[in-house]
Amino acid sequence: PVREHWQIDKEALAKKFPDGWNPRKRLSPDAATGIRALHAQMPERYTTAALSQEFGVTAEAIRRILKSKWSPSPEEETDRQQRWLKRGQLVWTRYAALGLKPPKPWREMGIGQGKPEWMKRKQEWTKRQEEPRVIPALITTARRREAKSSNGVSTTTQGSSLADRIS
Numbered sequence: 001p002v003r004e005h006w007q008i009d010k011e012a013l014a015k016k017f018p019d020g021w022n023p024r025k026r027l028s029p030d031a032a033t034g035i036r037a038l039h040a041q042m043p044e045r046y047t048t049a050a051l052s053q054e055f056g057v058t059a060e061a062i063r064r065i066l067k068s069k070w071s072p073s074p075e076e077e078t079d080r081q082q083r084w085l086k087r088g089q090l091v092w093t094r095y096a097a098l099g100l101k102p103p104k105p106w107r108e109m110g111i112g113q114g115k116p117e118w119m120k121r122k123q124e125w126t127k128r129q130e131e132p133r134v135i136p137a138l139i140t141t142a143r144r145r146e147a148k149s150s151n152g153v154s155t156t157t158q159g160s161s162l163a164d165r166i167s
Contacts, residue, residue, distance in 0.1 A: 023061050025057050027065070029077075029081070032065045038051065039066055092111045
């Protein structure tokens with residue numbers, strides 16, 4: 001029996017991904033829309049390989065994004081944005097627990113509070129910056145020794161030996 005093109009592709013993908021398609025890195029819906037727009041404007045420049053390298057995902061993920069023609073309804077779009085926000089909160093909460101500094105919008109939402117490791121390092125750095133700096137005297141600077149005479153007047157010791165003037 002003659003097989004359709006989609007059947008051949010489906011069988012090849014089943015061999016390539018025996019557990020099913022589950023990418024480690026996921027792109028946001030806005031990024032997927034941007035990929036489609038870039039490829040539609042300049043397909044010769046923004047090839048699958050170029051987009052996969054630029055966005056840091058596999059070529060298979062880019063191929064699936066470009067192949068997909070589905071667009072969400074307004075209700076589905078708001079639901080997807082809420083799910084993506086919830087996913088971002090979980091990811092950045094995990095990263096903050098590991099000691100990474102979350103971006104400002106996530107910090108404003110309360111993620112990474114409670115003096116995580118990056119904030120402790122920042123406080124230590126700030127304390128060091130506020131401490132007065134002690135500048136060491138230069139050892140190589142030539143200086144004249146001043147000797148006090150018996151009457152308390154300071155005079156320069158010109159008649160002393162070289163060894164006395166060096167030390």
